[in-house]
Amino acid sequence: MAKTPPSAAKNTTEPPQYRPQEIEQKRQKIWEQLKIGYTQDHVPGKQNFYSLTMLPYPSGDLHIGHWYAYTGHDAFSRFMRMKGYNVSQPIGFDAFGLPAENAAIKRNLDPHDWTMSNIANMRGQLRKMGVSWDWPREVVSCAPEYYKWTQWLFLQMYKHGLAYRTKALANWCPNCQTTLANEQVVNGKCERCDTEVIRKEIDQWLFRITKYADELLNFDELNWPEKTIVMQRNWIGRSEGAEVHFTAATKKETIDVPVFTTRPDTIFGVTFFVIAPEHPLAEKITIPQRKKKVREYIIEASKKSEIERQDTERPKTGVFTGGYVINPANGEKIPVWVADYVLAGYGHGAVMGVPGHDERDFDFARKFGLPIRQVVADDNEELIDPAEWTAPKTAYGRIVNSGKFTGLTVEEMKTAIIAELQQNGMGKKAVTYRLRDWLISRQRFWGAPIPIVHCEKDGVVPVPEDQLPVSLPEHAKFKPTGESPLALDPAFRNTTCPVCGGPALREADTMDTFMCSSWYFLRYMDAHNDKAAWDPQKIAQWLPVQVYTGGAEHTTMHLLYARFFVKALRDMGLVQFNEPFKRLFHQGIVLGSDSQKMSKSRGNVVAPDSVVDAYSADAVRCYLMFMGPFDMGGPWSPKGVEGVARFLNRIWTMGIETEHLLHKKTAASSPEASALITLRHKMIKRVSEHYPQFRFNIIIAALMETLNALQDSRSGGLAEQCPEEFTEAFHTLLLLLAPLAPHITDELWSRRGISQSIHTQNWPEYDEELTKDSVITIPIQVNGKLRGSIEVPADATDDTIKEIAQTHEKVVKYISGKEIRKLIYVKGKLINFVV
RNA sequence: GCCGAAGUGGCGGAACGGUAUACGCGGUGGUCUCAAAAACCACUCCCCUCACGGGGUUAAGGGUUCGAAUCCCUUCUUCGGCACCA
Structure with missing residues (x-):
């Protein structure tokens, strides 16, 4: 017989080491062959489950935040798949937008090339995470096959009166050289680059999101975090009140000047009237002697930045127009002022000044010595001269000094005065929103061109649908100059009018990228359709999205826009549901190990690739999920990863070292064997309950506990004694861990030859009866203080337990000689003597 | 200022109104080793006590309850959002 070569002998004697890099690559290849995660539109006997996570911007590299977000989402999706759902978890790239354009300018590249090479790189990184993506559904929003339909959707909006063009004061970022939506201005600064935003009058396209303001306030169908709902509600900012018509008489004409107020009940307290500097009345009503001053003030106000104007600490300024x-309500003559604390864009850009009962009006009146009049008072209030007041009275009470209305409550007065004004044609009930229409024009290159043609003869003409897409020119000059780059490209700009065939100009602005992300979740489910944006039947099989995960920072932008889109599309008959995302979950933010936000300047950035190389993708995944609750995020701890890596090592070792038990039978049933069974069922219960809640930290802790218990029972010889129960428990542990650590569990699983992949297995079920221990420990309290505990069989009667507890040595010490006033027994939980 | 969330060991964090501090990190001691690393074992909230045992503790104070980290009120702190929206 030939001698066994030394190397082969070594292989048979030494247990295989855990080599994560090897097995992770190997498993990922196998998953691709098995098409794990690639989902058919219909699988007999399975319910479709649309599991969506916010698509990334292709910045070039996946950062640890992507790992965090996608791991949690993937663990959930894998869980649902094992639970028997036909789960689609698609991915794509939100590829238009400023960062690409700016990066391209800086590097002297084409934004298209820069973006596409980033996407290629990120696809590789996304694969390495071991997420079960539904790759065939991938979309890239800057691809003509995609933005053709973004443009088509713009045309539908236009056709249905939801897109309109207007010259208006828009938010302008001097650095990005483009206008911004209201939502993209944060504290008066550009959301992207932090530059102070100024206001600029410019022709812009807007979407009529305000038409849906009321419906957007209805969250009944949604399982969303309460704070997100509250934020959207506040953002929409519905105010109920009244529209009241004041009248101004100049020499030439009588002008109707409406105001919006939430306190029509205080109308008898009006002592002045304020209009915004941009209000058209300012010019008309100002008397000649004051024209110079008023004009100066208006110019001054227009020069102020948004930040300056929004500063609430700033003392009130204003100027009297000389007009009235x-x-x-009472025919009084009221002086008209111009002041910049009144916003042109809200209500009617005018305010009735009630200094007695409004903080801002109070400040203004004090500053300019205007009279203050009390028209609301508490029932037992001692009235003092308003000139002595240090603050306005904003509390609701009873109406005073208001003619025939005196004596009404505030609520009664509101109804009464609105009725009276309405009768005289001078007012009515009204609702106003803080929400503004969505400004979608951008004066930048890297976006979907707005499919509109301007013709001298025919005006604004939509591009016919069969001429879409309006393609972005290649190799165009796109440096920001303040004018839309496309306007400077004659080949793009000059076209013919679709109506008259004469020479015309293309719209040169591009669309806000939020437009692309407002419908990508629809396109995923029919990603390769070249005849339509989607086939309604395909959409109906999947949508609405059952679970959507993503950052909370998208609350008042993407999430609001997407809801608006779906409602608009529903009214056009293009989709059949009201809301895009049934359930929403916001993952938290991973901080640096110094508990600070990660940033290059702080030097606390964690590079996922290097941690993955040092440990494994599974270790990084599990650690991120173990850090804390998924919605809380938290600081990264290098030592913490090590701890989780140890856990995976121990799983591996146990897996390898117990392979010989696989087909062994347990000789006889024993208390030890049933303890292993109980352990297993308890574990399934605990873990299964927490996956749907995204409480991965608890799941991992439970699995660690179980592993510790299995290790104890192994060192106690129980594994050999009850190999069936032990193996079953270990296999269950692998199944329960599989969504979080997909590689190591799959490798151990296939080594055991049970099936090709753990990820196609069914989720283990538990039996409530089998989760119960045969012996239970009952703590005993005396007067609510813990004094001891007893162990009793689980089936002991209440009386037996009370009996045993009463004779417990420590209890006797505390209750002897005292009268037991009350005995509280919580079944199987606790016993408490009150003496 | 307004709205919302949260405060638990040295650290990250567990805990249907029912044994607070699970699980992990860190620390201390030990086993193994020529030694170190790794691995494994034990201990590790605070105070009094050699010990047995006892007392205290969930930001602070009060309340409800046989029993409160958990429910209610007040205060403080941190984080997130909004902020002259009439």
């Missing part, structure tokens, strides 16, 4: 309006 008439209060429709």
Whole structure:
């Protein structure tokens, strides 16, 4: 017989080491062959489950935040798949937008090339995470096959009166050289580059999101975090009140000046009237002697930045116009002021000044010595001269000094005065929103061109649908100059009018990228359709999205826009549901190990690739999920990863070292064997309950506990004694861990030859009866203080337990000689003597 | 200022109104080793006590309850959002 070569002998004697890099690559290849995660539109006997996570911007590299977000989402999706659902978890790239354009300018590249090479790189990184993506559904929003339909959707909006063009004061970022939506201005600064935003009058395209303001306030169908709902509700900012018509008489004409107020009940307290500097009345009503001053003030106000104007600490400023309006409630002549604390864009850009009962009006009146009048008072209030007041009275009470209305409550007065004004045609009930229409024009290159043609003869003409896409030119000059780059490209700009065939100009602005992300979740489910944006039947099989995960920072932008889109598309008959995302979950943010936000300047950035190389993708995944609750995020701890890596090592070792038990039978049933069974069922219960809640930290802790218990029972010889129960428990542990650590569990699983992949297995079920221990420990309290505990069989009767507890040595010490006033027994939980 | 969330060991964090501090990190001691690393074992909230045992503790104070980290009120702190929206 030939001698066994030394190397082969070594292989048979030494247990295989855990080599994560090897097995992770190997498993990922196998998953691709098995098409794990690639989902058919219909699988007999399975319910479709659309599991969506916010698509990334292709910045070039996946950062640890992507790992965090996608791991949690993937663990959930894998869990649902094992639970028997036909789960689709698609991915794509939100590829248009400023960062690409700016990066391209900096590097002297084409934004298209830069973006596409980033996407290629990120696809590789996304594969390495071991996420079960539904790759065939991938979309890239800057691809003509995609933005053709973004443009098509713009045309549908236009056709249905939801897109309109207007010249208006828009938010302008001097650095990005483009206008911004209201939502993209944060504290008066550009959301992207932090530059102070100024206001610029410019022709812009807007979407009529305000038409849906009321419906957007209805969250009944949604399982969303309460704070997100509250934020959207506040953002929409519905205010109920009244529209009241004041009248101004100049030499030439009588002008109707409406205001919006939430306190029509205080109308008898009006002592002045304020209009915004941009209000058209300013010019008309100002008397000649004051024209110079008023004009100066208006120019001054227009020069102020948004930040300056929004500063609430700033003392009130304003100027008297010399003109007056008439209060429709009592015919009083009211002086008109111009002041920049009144916003042109809200209500009617005018305010009735009630200094007695409004903080801002109070400040203004004090500053300029205007009279203050009390028209609301508490029932037992001692009235003092408002000139002595240090603050306005904003509390609701009873109406005073208001003619025939005196004595009403505030609520009664509101109804009464609105009725009276309405009768005289001077007012009515009204609702106003803080939400503004969505400004979608951008004066930048890297976006979907707005499919509109301007013709001298025919005006604004939509591009016919069969001429889409309006393609972005290649190799265009796109440096920001303040004018849309496309306007400077004659080949793009000059076209013919679709109506008259004469020479015309293409719209040169591109669309806000939020437009692309407002419908990508629809396109995923029919990603390669070249005849339509989607086939309604395909959409109906999957949508609405059952679970959507993503950052909370998208609350008032993407999430609001997407809801608006779906409602608009529903009214056009293009989709059949009201809401895009049934359930929403916000993952938290991973901080640096110094508990600070990660940033290059702080030097606390964690590079996922290097940690993966040092440990494994599974270790990084599990550690991220173990850090804390998924919605809380938290600081990264290098030592913490090590701890989790140890856990995976121990799993591996146990897996390898117990392979010989696989087909062994347990000789006889024993208390030890049933303890292993109980352990297993308890574990399934605990873990299964927490996956749907995204409480991965608890799941991993439970699995660690179980592993510790299995290790104890192994060192106690129980594994050999009850190999069936032990193996079953270990296999269950692997199944329960599989969504979080997909590689190591799959490798151990296939080594055991049970099936090709753990990820196609069914989720283990538990039996409630089998989760119960045969012996239970019952703590005993005396007067609510813990004094001891007893162990009793689980089936002991209440009386037996009370009996045993009463004779417990420590209890006797505390209750002897005292009268037991009350005995509280919580079944199987606790016993408490009250003496 | 307004709205919302949260405060638990040295650290990250567990805990249907029912044994607070699970699980992990860190620390201390030990086993193995020529030694180190790794691995494994034990201990590790605070105070009094050699010990047995006892007392205290979930930001602070009060309340409800046989029993409160958990429910209610007040205060403080941190984080997130909004902020002259009439």
